[in-house]
Amino acid sequence: MTSLKLTLVTGRSLNQGRWIDVGKLTKGYYESVALVELDPEDFEKLGLKEGDRVKVESKYGSVVVKAVKSRRRHPGIAFIPMGPWANQVINPDTYGSGMPTLKGIEVSISKTSEEIPDFKKLFPQIFQPESTGDPPESATGETKIVKDVVCSFCGCLCDDLEVEVAGNRIVKVGKACALGVSKILHARENRILHPYVRNNGELERVDLKTAIRKAAKILVEAKYPLLYGWSNTTTEAIRVGLELAEYLGGCFDNTSVICHGPTILGVQEVGYVTSTLGQVRNHADLIIFWGCNPLNAHPRHLNRYSALAKGIYAKSRKDRKVVVIDVRETDTAKMADFFIKIEPNRDYELASALRMIVKGYDIEFEKVAGVEVEKIKKLAEMMMSAKFGVLFYGLGVTMTLGKGRNIEEMLRLAQDLNEWTKFVVLPMRGHYNVVGANQASAWTTGYAFAVDFRRGYPRHYPGATSAPDLLNNGDVDAALIVASDPVAHFPAKAVKNLLKIPLITIDPKWSLTAAVSTVVIPSAVAGVEVEGTAYRMDKVALRLKKLVEPPEGVLSDEEILNMLLEEVKKLCR
Ligand code: SF4
Structure with a gap:
């Protein structure tokens, strides 16, 4: 064959x-x-x-x-x-x-x-919940348009949405992309409406107090619990999660560990020159997308902030050059002025070659990272002659071999370019508040992710105290997952170990993780049913709005975590 x-x-x-x-x-x-x-x-x-x-x-x-x-x-x-x-x-x-x-x-x-x-x-213990949706009567009542709504899907946090609400039901979402519309319009679908506890292999409905008590008991009895997720909830909830992790002597990690953790490691090593998305929109005349495909992952990024945005100085697409560097021709590459196809796992080499050219060194090869040196020289020339250049990069660079080292080299490239012109770097962050998870963790503990509290004070050893490693190695004996789905996104080896330990999930929706958990607690959707703070990919904090009431009896992540913290403290007294 x-x-x-x-x-x-x-x-x-x-x-x-x-x-x-x-x-x-x-x-x-x-x-x-x-x-x-x-x-x-x-x-x-x-x-x-x-x-x-x-x-x-x-x-x-x-x-x-x-x-x-x-x-x-x-x-x-x-x-x-x-x-x-x-x-x-x-x-x-x-x-x-x-x-x-x-x-x-x-x-x-x-x-x-x-x-x-x-x-x-794939997961024999999976629970198949009944499908849920908006009850039809929820659409009756006054109709109103809520303006300047912040979309809580991706790191763009578009803050210009117009949402039509009839009674307690969202009927129309204006100005958002397909992803934003899907998130807000389908907020009531696939919901967890009751707390559950697993008994004899089956998830059974319980009241909230029983679920909180069971969750607290699991966490208190664990020698080393993992508290993971946090990028799809409010910064206020994350703060309580950090307090809980410290109290339990567990490990607190957020989803940046499997997206831009290498960015944080790179920035810790060399620092970075960055800006807000507003500065990019108004000034950037050269926009580079390296290892990212915003047309698919951040669909409004190009119109609101970058290639197609109407800025004050760079007024339209014709005032900007767009470059895409990727291992395959993506939808974003199709609209670029210049596409560079790089061999997989060779980003570090390309960034080094660009740095050499910018520094005035010669390259003695015909190709680097599978790219003709003439093309690399052309790109370096575009970078040096731009008035305001920006390098947006994504998981295509953080997830390949080299990881944090790739990022260091790209950050140094931007620093070198600032000897010629204005050049900034911005990571394309995925989940809407993954930056908030990093910020809250950093201002509370000094570390943005993978924070261990086992000794009573925060320690940070990526590769040892990071969630994928803790699970790969079977180092944790219980896990609390908040607004995340590691069963869907972690390597099979880590998932296999996760399924062996007691698992508590707090989530508005039935994720794969919720469906295999020991305790399941439903929560309200932030930015739709509860307000709160989130950080955009450029670290600008924005306020999420409440548009409708959550389902009856369903509380915010912050309220649930506060109840859990109280119960944990009570058990430890
Ligand atoms: S680009 Fe992102 S934040 Fe903006 S509407 Fe789409 S999903 Fe929402």
């Missing part, structure tokens, strides 16, 4: 993003992530037709997924959207950074007649 050796890249896709809020246990989510996108030529070489299944095998595991012929050319690269299927084949090793290797993995792909595993096959 024909098989091809390809390089695997995982990441977000528009469809995956849309289905997250409709429901992770739905057929739509399954169909949007249990697939591999192949270059049209690679697809033909494997003798595939649409709908065929393929087996993807790496050193770390194997999985069967549906084969999809890509709309774009990316020979040699296979793309699986992030999710439980991609997790079966990714490299769990964080190489001391806290970040598993989720991109640039060698895989072999062949056609198969085997079935694609479903949720039950």
